[in-house]
Amino acid sequence: MTHRYILTLSCPDRVGIVAAVSSFIAAHGGWITEASHHADPEGRRFFMRQEIRADSLPFGVKEFRERLAPIATEFAMNWRVVDSARKKRVVILVSQLGHCLYDLLARWQAHEWEIEIPCVISNHDTHRDFVEWHGIPFHHVPVTPTTKAQAFATVAELFEAAAGDVMVLARYMQVLPPALCERYPQRIINIHHGFLPSFKGAKPYHQAYERGVKLVGATCHYVTADLDDGPIIEQDVARVDHSDEPSDLVRYGRDIEKTVLARGLGYHLDDRVLIHGRRTVVFR
Amino acid sequence: MTHRYILTLSCPDRVGIVAAVSSFIAAHGGWITEASHHADPEGRRFFMRQEIRADSLPFGVKEFRERLAPIATEFAMNWRVVDSARKKRVVILVSQLGHCLYDLLARWQAHEWEIEIPCVISNHDTHRDFVEWHGIPFHHVPVTPTTKAQAFATVAELFEAAAGDVMVLARYMQVLPPALCERYPQRIINIHHGFLPSFKGAKPYHQAYERGVKLVGATCHYVTADLDDGPIIEQDVARVDHSDEPSDLVRYGRDIEKTVLARGLGYHLDDRVLIHGRRTVVFR
């Protein structure tokens, strides 16, 4: 993969944003390999993502940021420049169901993403051997009603100690405390085993079975203090029919969960996801 | 299309149902062209649908029913034998949006279904000429808050006068009174422009936009006294992204609505839909 700088920004929409940014990049010989824009017609907010080849610029990421800063200030941008050479650190949380964990580690092994997995945290010891076989530290942090506060303090400490960039709840069957959610905005990603906003909360496949829906789904979203209500990154569905029992829906669902989590996480890792209120802009 | 008798039934599950029915049919030389079964593991209810070539039996539909009756009684069946030669009479209700109406008439013209359309009823006069050009009577029955009761009495009279088998709400933007819904159980089919149970009620595409979902859908269901809560016959979805405004979702949605309504209605017309509580068994 070519070494790139990825610029993402949002700001109030007005004339001249693209001209200012692209002229700045062109003035330094910057080679844009991918560019995406979005203007929200209602909120009048503008969103942009640019990938620039690092070797086309005469300076490094630090100086890029310094030189861009005045333009960012002029347009009141919420912005960020990411260096593709720096691997993101992904901390995985899992419970007993291992299908998403298996899938994430398989992708990591196959170099689908250039990431580090500094550790896996679980409220069960089930997957210790599998994780450790991959050379990844495994932390067993049991969660009980009485120890919940302490347990999540430990989770936060482990995440900090691991210098985690993003926390992935890969079918981690615990509700995170609101304070933890708010501490890491847009840095905690969950896979919900239902097609939100239908079937929030527990046993979504059983809810779907009871309602008799003809498609079941899964939703990858950022975690906020409002349970199952954070901005949606990706969703997908699979067809079911009357012959499918709840256990079948669970089984089909696992395949959707793996795929939807992987796609959603992939967009996040590539800095393709910008937040717009309760919604996401995903520059695929 | 071959002349067929279609037997549908449901009954408490026990040993010997299939044997009894298929032996009865075989004893009279009946040629089964399609057979479907479903046993619900929880409710212990059994569902069956059989298509038998009419010309393979030595008697007509009336005698078929008489001879089958004792078996039906023995197994406590909820059953029906339909003669494929008798065209179902489909009454269409529509408001101002004509995409589903156009689509239904196109299918009728193309003989996709062998049905009669004795009339179209609308609370607006918009589509009169188009419907009448097809040689179908058009009834304008305005609905206002004060005339609602009378209006729906008229709708019921027209449906009776037309000897309607099924009433199709093809984007008919009025809520039917509960008494009307209960009068015609499993005979009123609605297309809801949302992926139920998400986004019930008004403006589902705008609700979907606000929530930032990545797929929008439509739902074809039987109408019951509980708004948007009847048994689901068919659903489907289409992918959307951040660049789609509510008007785009409405536009994509129209295509899903047409297809989902056509598929759901088609299953109903072929007697492929059996009711199981809040769910449907659809023998596709």
Added chain:
Amino acid sequence: MTHRYILTLSCPDRVGIVAAVSSFIAAHGGWITEASHHADPEGRRFFMRQEIRADSLPFGVKEFRERLAPIATEFAMNWRVVDSARKKRVVILVSQLGHCLYDLLARWQAHEWEIEIPCVISNHDTHRDFVEWHGIPFHHVPVTPTTKAQAFATVAELFEAAAGDVMVLARYMQVLPPALCERYPQRIINIHHGFLPSFKGAKPYHQAYERGVKLVGATCHYVTADLDDGPIIEQDVARVDHSDEPSDLVRYGRDIEKTVLARGLGYHLDDRVLIHGRRTVVFR
């Protein structure tokens, strides 16, 4: 719909294209409502589409083109500026199967697209009344092996007389002569009832049935002199199984054909499709 100018271009990729174009637009106060870029990593070709609000610019489309011309020359652009206020003229060709024709006219009636339909041309007289009821002229141009050359000369004359922008083969079951295809590059759109490149030529659903595929599809593409081999604009599929006979595939296929043709044509009408060799760039 807001009055907009739509700029589309492709040119050899190099530094500064976006900067040059966006600076030009910004210098005149142009408000970009939608912008899309694509750089092909192999061919080193760059593609761009911009929508600019007409009322944000101090000049009309003619002057816009004149002022942009020097930049276009500098970068060796293949370019075009389209005025959204000018309705495109769509000439529809159809044979006996009317489902795509019905669907296109329904969309036109519902103002899904702001187009003119100056005429419909058919090798059969089947749909004359339906078309004329819509107030659209209908031309019956029979095609036989011996009259083929003359018939297509007539088709071309009618298309010219109608000042057609685009010719839509809406299940027009005749192969166009190569000379006609070459006369209107990227202006003739076909819907093929198969998932190209599988199942070219005649009876694709029967070919699909024989091969036992589990999905059938349809393909919307530009017509070139190579039968069923032009650049693909849009495709989609539907699931089938062993119980579906060729007639079922044909029936499911009709729904895919309608949707895929409508999507493909819609992209073309919005100037979202650029050609890149045998492929298309579709800025959705």
Added chain:
Amino acid sequence: MTHRYILTLSCPDRVGIVAAVSSFIAAHGGWITEASHHADPEGRRFFMRQEIRADSLPFGVKEFRERLAPIATEFAMNWRVVDSARKKRVVILVSQLGHCLYDLLARWQAHEWEIEIPCVISNHDTHRDFVEWHGIPFHHVPVTPTTKAQAFATVAELFEAAAGDVMVLARYMQVLPPALCERYPQRIINIHHGFLPSFKGAKPYHQAYERGVKLVGATCHYVTADLDDGPIIEQDVARVDHSDEPSDLVRYGRDIEKTVLARGLGYHLDDRVLIHGRRTVVFR
């Protein structure tokens, strides 16, 4: 999972098959939990699959077969009764790409299927540690142009020694010799990384890119002596666009391959797949 006997059969279609089989089962108190039929209208062949609870019958699988044999002979059935308690033995063949292997082992670990994996065979040593960590023997059988005959003799010996029921080519990048294919009809399952019959042979994603298709797919099929031409069990597709390079298609494709292989293999393991010439009947 309940202990069941699974009866699958095909025979010339005629009156009385279902009656004969279901009466036989009912006469012994057999509880049918799932029943599927299919009559091919052209070939006049009939297909059936029944699941019967083992504990509802007064005899075991051996006597079941003996008692059913006369009926099978009478109707000239091609038939089989499988005991669900006997775990199928699945031998996996893999090359260097491990995504399907990872996925299959994850499903086996999660008890999605009740199978044995007696060994994994590969022409590379890449995945030895991963396989052996799972407690599964790993055989490295290199394949070179000159050793090909000997290598596949070894593969066949290992398959025999492992008492394999089915051989799964999980992205095994070698073409099996025709003799091996013919030795194990309907017992070798391949995942092809293209939407057959498009893009047979090598580098199907690159072929798809060159042709500019808008969907890429994967195909799970039985292996026959005709390369990529065996009966198709399952297929699926994913949407792509102009911004996707061949490496992106490969990446999306991996997800489809995993899912399609798992679904296809699952149908086979449940004895849901019957062969009908070049096609399959899949009783899902």
